Amino acid sequence: xxxxxxAVVTGSNKGIGFAIVRALCKQFPGDVYVTAxxxxxxxxxxxxxxxxxxxxxxxxxxxxxxxSIRALRDFLKEKYGGLNVLVNNAGIAxxxxxxxxxxxxxxxxxxxxxxxxxxxxxxxxxLVKPYGRVVNVSSLVINSALKGCSQELQQKFHSDTITEDExxxxxxxxxxxxxxxxxxxxxxxxxxxxxxxxxxxxxxKIQARMLNEKRKGDHILLNSCCPGWVRTDMAGLDAPxxxxxxxxxxxYLALLPSDADGPHGQHLSDKTVQTW
Ligand code: NAP
Numbered sequence: 578x579x580x581x582x583x584a585v586v587t588g589s590n591k592g593i594g595f596a597i598v599r600a601l602c603k604q605f606p607g608d609v610y611v612t613a614x615x616x617x618x619x620x621x622x623x624x625x626x627x628x629x630x631x632x633x634x635x636x637x638x639x640x641x642x643x644x645s646i647r648a649l650r651d652f653l654k655e656k657y658g659g660l661n662v663l664v665n666n667a668g669i670a671x672x673x674x675x676x677x678x679x680x681x682x683x684x685x686x687x688x689x690x691x692x693x694x695x696x697x698x699x700x701x702x703x704l705v706k707p708y709g710r711v712v713n714v715s716s717l718v719i720n721s722a723l724k725g726c727s728q729e730l731q732q733k734f735h736s737d738t739i740t741e742d743e744x745x746x747x748x749x750x751x752x753x754x755x756x757x758x759x760x761x762x763x764x765x766x767x768x769x770x771x772x773x774x775x776x777x778x779x780x781x782k783i784q785a786r787m788l789n790e791k792r793k794g795d796h797i798l799l800n801s802c803c804p805g806w807v808r809t810d811m812a813g814l815d816a817p818x819x820x821x822x823x824x825x826x827x828x829y830l831a832l833l834p835s836d837a838d839g840p841h842g843q844h845l846s847d848k849t850v851q852t853w
Contacts, residue, residue: 582607583657584831585649587640587697588667590618592809593714593827596820597664598622600828602631607661612649614639614667640667640693643700650700659704662831665694665777666714670770670811683755683769690773691748695741695780702784711784711799712830715777717846719853722771727764734779741783748776777801778844778853785842798833802826803846 584605588594590613601609611626611633613619619635626633636652639645653660668690671682694713705711723731733739733747751772754760765772781801788797806816807823829848830840843850 578658579608579656581657582661583610583653584608584662584664585610585612585636585638585653585660585701586664586666587612587638587694589613589664590615590622592811593804593807593820593823594664594666595622595625596824597666597827597831598633599626599629599631599821600824601662601831602626602633604828604832605662608657609633611635612638614641614645638667638697640665640697641689643696646696646700650704653701653704659706660701660709661706662710662712663697663701663705664712664714664827664831665697666712666827667693668714668773668811679767679769680752680755680758683760683772684752686769686773687748687752687776690770691776691780694777695745698780698784705797707795707797708835709795709797710831710833711797712827713777713781713784713799713801714827715781715801715803715844716770716774717803717805717851718768718771719775719778719844722766722768722775723853725766725768725771726775730764734775737786739779739783741780741787744776744779744783748772781844782842789842796835796838798830798837798839798841800830800840800842801844802830803844803851805846 584601586594586597589598589611611622623633623635638649754763778801785799804823805818807818808816
């Protein structure tokens with residue numbers, strides 16, 4: 578088993594994830610893994626980094642596929658005895674003009690952004706070593722999405738005692754409500770992406786609380802963040818930030834020094850804790 582520190586970035590064959598790997602290759606003292614659902618695209622990304630003189634490794638990971646997540650888990654356990662840095666970056670968004678029915682968009686978006694990210698966390702968080710860092714990439718759209726929620730839902734999402742089960746039930750209910758076309762009546766906003774990222778942000782707060790309760794002495798720091806509006810296939814060419822600029826806050830959180838006692842359980846943008 579290798580004692581080399583290891584960092585894993587989900588959805589890192591392109592966009593912000595790729596830029597996070599690029600920065601980690603330069604700054605993280607250990608092995609850095611590009612992961613991608615498509616092996617060809619992942620290996621191309623590794624080759625591109627190699628052309629830049631950077632050494633990244635590759636492992637397949639489709640966050641929609643529990644078997645794929647477990648294969649990565651077993652690999653990390655066997656080869657490294659765990660992991661030191663996990664960046665949950667993989668995500669999807671339908672384009673504004675997409676005519677796919679809203680209920681389908683809700684199911685597909687929540688499946689990857691919330692349920693997929695949660696599955697990765699459930700399988701990999703127990704492997705995170707002391708002084709590990711976990712970063713869940715969310716978005717500042719949560720603010721407008723939360724404003725579009727009923728007072729009752731807002732209270733639930735802001736609660737300091739909400740459990741993971743309760744959050745999962747709420748995210749499941751959103752998808753079911755869109756299928757019955759009652760989501761607005763039930764207090765949900767008209768944004769599947771926004772709801773999925775509320776889910777990621779609230780999940781992060783819950784996970785940080787669980788770490789405080791169960792692994793306090795391990796000094797693991799877990800946060801969510803917004804990369805900003807970044808020029809990628811997801812956000813388009815008009816966005817002001819380059820992918821490398823978008824990677825700055827996730828990388829800052831991934832590399833918090835071992836003597837840092839925070840941020841933890843927070844949501845950050847531009848390396849600054851945000852209230853939401
Ligand atoms: P992107 O260029 O579309 O890249 C998304 C990445 O996620 C791709 O590598 C994609 O792989 C991967 N992915 C999607 N579904 C996956 C799955 N099931 N399993 C594994 N990987 C999967 O988007 P981006 O702009 O870099 O976004 C990265 C993260 O930042 C997302 O979580 C996004 O919501 C968030 N974000 C972006 C912005 C922005 O302005 N760009 C703003 C706020 C938050 P494929 O190549 O196989 O599709």
